[in-house]
Amino acid sequence: MSVKKERNSTKKKVHWLAYLLLLIGSVVFLYPFIWMVSASLRSLEELAASGMSIWPEHWRWGNYAKALTAFPFPQYLLNTVITTILPIIGTVLSCSLVGYAFARFKVKGSGFLFVLVLSTMLLPGEVTMIPQFILFKKLGMLDTLYPLIVPAFFGSAFYIFLMRQFYSRLPVGLEEAAIIDGCGYFKIWRTIFLPLSKPALMAVGVMVFMGSWNNFMGPLIYINSDKWKTLTLGLAGFQGTYATDTNLLMAAAVVITLPCILLFFSAQKAFMEGLTFSGSKES
Amino acid sequence: MMKKWSLIVLSLLVVIALSACSGNSESDSGSANSGGNSGAAKGKITFAFWGAQSEADAIKQAIDNFQKTYPDIKVESQWIQKDYLTKLQTMIAGGTTPDVMLISGGDLPGFANAFQELQIDKSLFSSPSFVDSMSVDGKVYAEPFIIKPKVMAINVDLFQKNNIPLPSQTVPMTTEEFKEISQKLTSGEGASKIFGSEPLWLGNWIYSFGGQFYTDDLSKSTLDSPEAIAAAEYIVSTKQEGIVPNDSEKQGQNMMNWYLGGRIGMFTDFGPWYLPQMADVQNFKWDLVPFPGNGGSKEVNGLALSKNSKNAEAAKLFINHMTQNEEAQKIIGGNKNAYGVPVIPSATSAFEAVAPNKNMQAFVLAAEKQHTQEAQKSTNEINNEMKAIDDTTPIGIGTKDVKEVFPQVAEKINNILQQN
Numbered sequence: 001m002s003v004k005k006e007r008n009s010t011k012k013k014v015h016w017l018a019y020l021l022l023l024i025g026s027v028v029f030l031y032p033f034i035w036m037v038s039a040s041l042r043s044l045e046e047l048a049a050s051g052m053s054i055w056p057e058h059w060r061w062g063n064y065a066k067a068l069t070a071f072p073f074p075q076y077l078l079n080t081v082i083t084t085i086l087p088i089i090g091t092v093l094s095c096s097l098v099g100y101a102f103a104r105f106k107v108k109g110s111g112f113l114f115v116l117v118l119s120t121m122l123l124p125g126e127v128t129m130i131p132q133f134i135l136f137k138k139l140g141m142l143d144t145l146y147p148l149i150v151p152a153f154f155g156s157a158f159y160i161f162l163m164r165q166f167y168s169r170l171p172v173g174l175e176e177a178a179i180i181d182g183c184g185y186f187k188i189w190r191t192i193f194l195p196l197s198k199p200a201l202m203a204v205g206v207m208v209f210m211g212s213w214n215n216f217m218g219p220l221i222y223i224n225s226d227k228w229k230t231l232t233l234g235l236a237g238f239q240g241t242y243a244t245d246t247n248l249l250m251a252a253a254v255v256i257t258l259p260c261i262l263l264f265f266s267a268q269k270a271f272m273e274g275l276t277f278s279g280s281k282e283s
Numbered sequence: 284m285m286k287k288w289s290l291i292v293l294s295l296l297v298v299i300a301l302s303a304c305s306g307n308s309e310s311d312s313g314s315a316n317s318g319g320n321s322g323a324a325k326g327k328i329t330f331a332f333w334g335a336q337s338e339a340d341a342i343k344q345a346i347d348n349f350q351k352t353y354p355d356i357k358v359e360s361q362w363i364q365k366d367y368l369t370k371l372q373t374m375i376a377g378g379t380t381p382d383v384m385l386i387s388g389g390d391l392p393g394f395a396n397a398f399q400e401l402q403i404d405k406s407l408f409s410s411p412s413f414v415d416s417m418s419v420d421g422k423v424y425a426e427p428f429i430i431k432p433k434v435m436a437i438n439v440d441l442f443q444k445n446n447i448p449l450p451s452q453t454v455p456m457t458t459e460e461f462k463e464i465s466q467k468l469t470s471g472e473g474a475s476k477i478f479g480s481e482p483l484w485l486g487n488w489i490y491s492f493g494g495q496f497y498t499d500d501l502s503k504s505t506l507d508s509p510e511a512i513a514a515a516e517y518i519v520s521t522k523q524e525g526i527v528p529n530d531s532e533k534q535g536q537n538m539m540n541w542y543l544g545g546r547i548g549m550f551t552d553f554g555p556w557y558l559p560q561m562a563d564v565q566n567f568k569w570d571l572v573p574f575p576g577n578g579g580s581k582e583v584n585g586l587a588l589s590k591n592s593k594n595a596e597a598a599k600l601f602i603n604h605m606t607q608n609e610e611a612q613k614i615i616g617g618n619k620n621a622y623g624v625p626v627i628p629s630a631t632s633a634f635e636a637v638a639p640n641k642n643m644q645a646f647v648l649a650a651e652k653q654h655t656q657e658a659q660k661s662t663n664e665i666n667n668e669m670k671a672i673d674d675t676t677p678i679g680i681g682t683k684d685v686k687e688v689f690p691q692v693a694e695k696i697n698n699i700l701q702q703n
Contacts, residue, residue, distance in 0.1 A: 044560050045543055070336050133377040142379060216365075221373055224329075224361040236364035240335035240556055 033257075040064070040251035047247055060247070067251035071234040072226065080230040083148040083219075084212040090152030091159055091208045092201050098155050099163025100189045104175065114164070121157045125217065133221060147222040148215065148230075152208070159204045166200040167193060202270035209263060213256075231256050324597040325355035331374070332360070332385035333367035337559065337620035342385075345614045349604045356597045380589040382598040386425050388416040388583040392660040398424040398587040399595070407607055409628045409651055416583035416655040425585030426606045429615055429623035432649035433487055433579035436553040436561070438545065439568035441468055441477065452642045455573040458491055458517060461549070465526040468548035479526040480549045481538035482518075485678065487552060489514045490654045491578025497657050504697050507690035515685040519677045530680055551575070554582075555646060558621035558638055571642040574649065581653040584623070624650040661699050668695045 031054075038054040039047055040063055046056065102114050136147045170193065178188050194201070216232040223229055235256065238249035332342055339362045346358050361381055363370050368390060374380055375397050386394060400422045405411040413427035442449055445467050450456050456464070465479025489495065494510030497503060505511060521527045528536070539557060542550040545567055550557075551574065561569065586602045588595060605611050609629045616625030617633030624634050624646050635643040659665055669692065673679025676688050 043563060045563050045565065047540070130373055130376045133373050137377050137379060220363070220366055220370055224359075226362070233364050237336035237339065239365065240338065245335070 036250050036257075037254055039247055040067075040254050042247055044245070044247055063247050063251040064255070067238070067248040068255065070248065070252075071229075071237055073231075073234065075227060076229055076231045076234045079145060079228055080213060080232075083145055083215070083230060084209055086149045087152035087212045088205050088208045090149065090154075091156060092204055094153055094155040095159035095204060096163045096194060096197060096201060097189060098160045099165075100167050100193050102160065102164040103167035104185075117155075117157050117160055119157075129217075129221065136222060142222060143224045143228065144222075145228055148212070148218050152212075159208070162204060163197065163200060166197050170196060199270045202267050206263060206267050210260060213260060324353070324594075324600050326594050326597055327357045327359055328383060328592070328594050328598045328601055329359045329361055329381040330383040330385075330601065331363060331367075331371065331381040333363050333365075334622075335364075335620075337618070338622050339364075341615050341618035341620065341622045344618075345605055345611045348608075348611050348614055349601055352604065352608075353597075353600060356600065358601060378591075380591055382589050382592040382594060383601055384587045384589065385428065386585055386587045388585070389656050389658045389662070391417060391424060391585070391587075392419045392658050393662060394587070395419040395422075395424045397590055399590050399592070400424060401426055401588065401602075408626045409631070409647075412651075412655060413583055413626050417585040425587035426602050427583055427626040428586045428606050429584050430581055430626060430650040431554050431556070431584070431623045432581035432646055432653045433551070433574055434553050434571050434645040434649050435574055436542065436550040436557070436569055436571055438542070438548050439570055441545070441548045441567070445470075449570075450572045452570075452572055452645065453648070455577070456575050458488075458576045461575040462517075462521065462524075462526070465521065465549065466524065469526045476546070478528055478541075478547050480521070480551055481542065481547050482527045482533055483521055484552055485514060485518060485672070486656070487574065487579045488518060488576075490580055491574070491576030492517065493577055495654060495657065497659070501657065501659060502700060504693040504700070506693040506696070512686055512689055515672075515676070515678060515689060519685065522677060551579075555621040555623050555634075559619070562638070569641075571645045573645050574653070577654075579649060579653050580656045581650060582656055659700070661703055664699050665696055668692055668699070671695075 034054050038056055041056045041059050041061065042063075043058070043060060046058070098117075102110060102117075132147070133142075136142055139146075141147055141150070174192055174196075175188055178192055183191070214232060215230070216236070219228075219230045219233050220236075223233070231252075235249060235252055238245045238252065330346070332339070334342065342362075343360060346360055350356070350358060371384065371394070375394075380397060384394075384398075386398075401424065403414050403417075403423050403426055405414045408414060408427055413430065414423060417423050417425040417427055437450065439449065442464075447464055447467055450460075450464075461480075468477065468479040470477050489511050492510045492514040494508050494514055495505055496511075498505055522529055528538070528541070538547065538552075539550065539560065541547045543560065543564060553571070586605060588598050588602060592598050605615075606626060609627065612625040612627050612630035613633035615622050616630050617636060619637060621634070621637050625631055631647050635647065637643065671688060671692050672685075673681070675681035675683045676685045678685065681688075
């Protein structure tokens with residue numbers, strides 16, 4: 001009995017310790033975000049004198065109005081939404097289709113082809129930037145949203161890898177039964193593999209969302225006209241070479257970060273499931 | 284059946300959205316609908332520039348002013364918010380170089396190959412040094428557009444509290460006087476310590492001691508000169524005496540924020556870009572005085588013409604208007620966000636009116652007299668060698684004597700210059 005009690009109390013202590021560590025971790029990660037919100041409500045002068053404090057003396061809600069009217073916010077928002085949603089659709093469709101093929105069609109050379117696809121991940125963006133720019137110039141797509149959308153419809157090595165790992169673990173029996181029932185490969189992918197891979201698709205979707213929503217270099221390189229600019233470029237406008245309107249920058253950043261946070265929390269379960277299922281838990 | 288339909292609808296949505304992503308770029312090229320002063324020049328030109336929102340607003344206003352005078356020339360502005368040089372390099376490599384580009388004197392040598400040589404009358408500008416700053420190997424590649432000099436901002440209340448007479452508004456204080464005043468202004472301990480100045484930057488102070496980074500023909504480094512070493516030793520001494528924040532105190536801190544918070548008496552690296560922030564200051568009185576000694580360095584920004592411009596005539600008209608027209612220069616220089624000092628004398632009054640109660644004349648004088656930041660083609664390689672100053676001497680985090688390190692760095696830079 002006493003051994004059990006002792007075990008229980010040790011268990012409790014470990015729990016408390018774990019929660020304490022988690023609490024410290026949360027504060028460390030949460031503080032910058034809270035500071036961002038607090039900075040967005042201060043004047044530059046107050047910001048300069050505030051140090052670590054996160055409670056504004058005078059709450060300047062006007063900073064938000066000032067920040068969101070400093071650039072054509074609705075136009076930039078629309079462009080950001082378009083260049084986020086379409087790449088999600090494109091990536092999910094193309095990568096799941098290619099991942100399905102790599103997982104299920106074992107033909108001569110498919111292994112080599114898969115390695116070739118993965119090797120594209122080794123090329124840093126800086127190396128491909130100018131050739132891609134020239135490519136889109138030849139296609140007449142500069143200063144449009146196409147360069148930010150079209151590549152997603154042609155797959156991306158990392159997400160193809162993610163989907164292939166997921167599909168490799170699905171039982172072959174499902175597919176065989178479907179073939180006996182007269183299903184073609186495309187229909188098998190559409191009616192069996194796609195619905196079963198929702199967690200992985202969600203994970204891919206959330207990651208593409210984060211990447212596209214926060215994409216800075218793409219819009220910077222390909223877009224010149226104000227009418228096609230995205231929110232990340234709007235944010236950059238608050239930073240001069242030497243001086244920065246930190247309070248306005250933070251106000252706009254809060255508004256722009258909110259959708260990312262909301263999306264992550266609403267899709268958190270599927271996101272984690274998708275990552276662990278397609279990750280290292282191979283049986 | 285339903286799923287089939289949903290797929291079709293989805294595909295249609297994608298197609299519609301994609302078709303909405305591109306404008307009819309042809310429609311806005313070559314607009315020429317009404318007569319103006321442009322003579323034969325007409326059509327479209329592109330103009331690339333960097334800057335924060337406020338700076339971009341000032342430039343766009345000046346572009347509007349140009350369009351009013353030359354309605355036959357359409358200027359398509361390309362405001363590049365950040366990473367300007369990366370985008371410029373990509374556009375040049377990709378064959379889409381803008382007709383006119385804003386370029387700083389420091390970056391000019393690296394880009395001169397992409398620009399046309401210009402013939403400019405130096406006497407049009409407040410100082411012939413403006414045009415000299417836009418030259419590479421004796422050829423002028425850009426026309427001066429705006430000047431960003433450095434002055435010193437002082438906390439007047441702190442001076443009065445410590446019974447220190449206010450510095451002259453026209454005559455720069457000596458480096459000895461600067462140190463003496465800094466010592467008197469420094470007080471307190473820990474988080475509330477008040478410092479005489481922010482940490483001093485060699486890029487400004489080397490000129491205060493009569494030195495410079497290169498010989499006049501830019502062929503050799505002069506970091507091993509007695510003047511450069513004297514400036515370096517002076518910077519180290521201010522750190523050792525505790526009259527400027529040390530490395531651990533300044534780590535991750537914004538020194539302008541410290542000045543705004545009343546913890547710094549004299550902010551030496553004060554460019555016009557800080558003026559909008561100062562407009563809101565309520566908690567102390569402040570003013571501007573000249574940079575100590577012969578010091579500070581100015582940045583000259585100019586407008587360059589692309590070598591491959593298909594509408595060079597219109598682009599030249601645009602450059603001339605933006606740099607020489609009084610109204611355009613007043614729009615840029617008189618912008619409430621203090622873009623910089625205009626390059627022509629008749630427009631400087633607009634800049635001085637940005638902060639009418641402050642000694643803005645200090646900026647105007649500095650623009651004319653201050654040394655220009657010297658520039659080389661191999662900026663990255665040279666900067667890598669310059670890192671040794673911060674890494675190994677007490678100017679940064681090191682302990683080695685500046686007398687030992689500076690000649691070594693000068694030699695390495697000279698090797699780079701010889702190779703190129």
